[in-house]
Amino acid sequence: MFPHPTCVSIQILCTRPHPIRTLASLLPKLTVPAIVGAASLCFLLSIPAKAKALAMPLRSVSGLPDAPAYSDPHGSGVILGTVTNPRGTGVGGVTITVSSQGLPSPIDVHSNANGKFRITGLAAGNYNVKASATGFLPATPPTVALGSGEHYKLSITIVPVPKAVTTVKVVASPVEIATAQVKLEEKQRILGFIPNFSTSYEWNAAPLTSKLKYDLALHVITDPYTFAVAAGLAGVEQGAGYYPGYGGGWQGYGKRFGASYADGAIARFTGGAVYASWLHQDPRYFYKGHGSTGSRLWYAIRSAFVARGDNGRAQPNYSELLGDFTAAGASNLYLSPHDRSARITIQNGLVVIAGDAIENVMREFLTKGLTSHIPPGANGQIQ
Structure with a gap:
């Protein structure tokens, strides 16, 4: 059974939004079973408040900085130039394909209305360049030996496809x-x-x-x-x-x-x-x-x-x-x-x-x- 009742002075705080205070002065003499019962009551009263706290949404992290954008880690070399026809006029819409063993896949860009094109972010190395467009024979300039951070300028001349070979895919010799x-x-x-x-x-x-x-x-x-x-x-x-x-x-x-x-x-x-x-x-x-x-x-x-x-x-x-x-x-x-x-x-x-x-x-x-x-x-x- 329980030991002899003991008189204690306690203060119980519940976790509800408005705490319930029980002072020992209200009950001058409490037995141990009474104290245990009061504590259990406070615990049961605190459960809804705890559940509410757990259900609160997480604070938005929209204020955190964005993840860094992708940056080409390979180099700062540039291949740029102009694509012209045999009359010396710039040709727009030409696909310029650059490939190299150091690239995971070929890079394709298109010349603008004046025939200009520019490919950036290239590491030092040898690059194969090919120019192709509808109605023209593909042109393959000599291999580009690009130095570190170098700006390599190309002038590419593409020749119209002769009528006799309009259905044949050939490369300009x-x-x-x-x-x-x-x-x-x-x-x-x-x-x-x-x-x-x-x-x-x-x-x-x-x-x-x-x-x-x-x-x-x-x-x-x-x-x-x-x-x-x-x-x-x-x-x-x-x-x-x-x-x-x-x-x-x-x-x-x-x-x-x-x-x-x-x-x-x-x-x-x-x-x-x-x-x-x-x-x-x-x-x-x-x-x-x-x-x-x-x-x-x-x-x-x-x-x-x-x-x-x-x-x-x-x-x-x-x-x-x-x-x-x-x-x-x-x-x-x-x-x-x-x-x-x-x-x-x-x-x-x-x-x-x-x-x-x-x-x-x-x-x-x-x-x-x-x-x-x-x-x-x-x-x-x-x-």
Whole structure:
């Protein structure tokens, strides 16, 4: 049974919204069973309040910061450029696909109305680029070697699908690309009338076939401006009394004009077509456009002695040097016997080589801003 009743003084607080206080003064003398019964009553009264507390909704976490957006962890390199048709007009809606072993899947973007496109967030590495659009042959530029954080500029020319193969899916060959690029280059003129056909502002231009090298050389030597230059030089030579064996008057002027034109035409045709085809070298000057003034000046002068091979590598410019001295040697065939000598042959060859170097410097620093019909996006060496 229970021990002897004990008198206690207690205070019981219930967890209801308004606590119930039971003071010992109300019941001077409580037994243990009474105390247990009072405590049980308070516990039962607190259950609804506890259940209500458990049923309260969790506080909104809308005030917490959002999770961070996805950020490409691979790199900050950029591939950008312009897609044009053979007329040099930007083409919109072209799908540019970039693939690489370092990418989980190919990246597709579309050129805007002006043919511009831009792909960002790329890590350093080699990337394959393909341009495709309805009504055009797909174009595949050379592999892009992208450096860390580099902005790589591309100029892509896409050729319309010939009617005979509209139902055949083909890729434009390097020959087709080179042909389209040469057609654009043959429209380049300084101040609208001086030919600038042998300058490529597209650094990664496709190599020329032998046929294209001959076509380009003939296009230059048959241009009216070439005849005008020969006429001017003949007048200067006659006025200065050069090559007295030609004589004076209109007859002497005609001989000087023929010799002046032959010198340039032979150098251009043999160096830019015959030797360039035989030695597999590109006769064009490739505009650099980037870097310090000193590096660009050295590049321009050096290009008179160093050519780009059809394989894309730098080579001694045998084709142009041989063409210059071939023209100098051939001049002995039409110079008067009095004016023929090995000294004059060597002198003429060196003069032509020096002229090539000076012409290259002008191409690098002066003529680009004065040249019309440069393909959009063609801006020299890629940075």
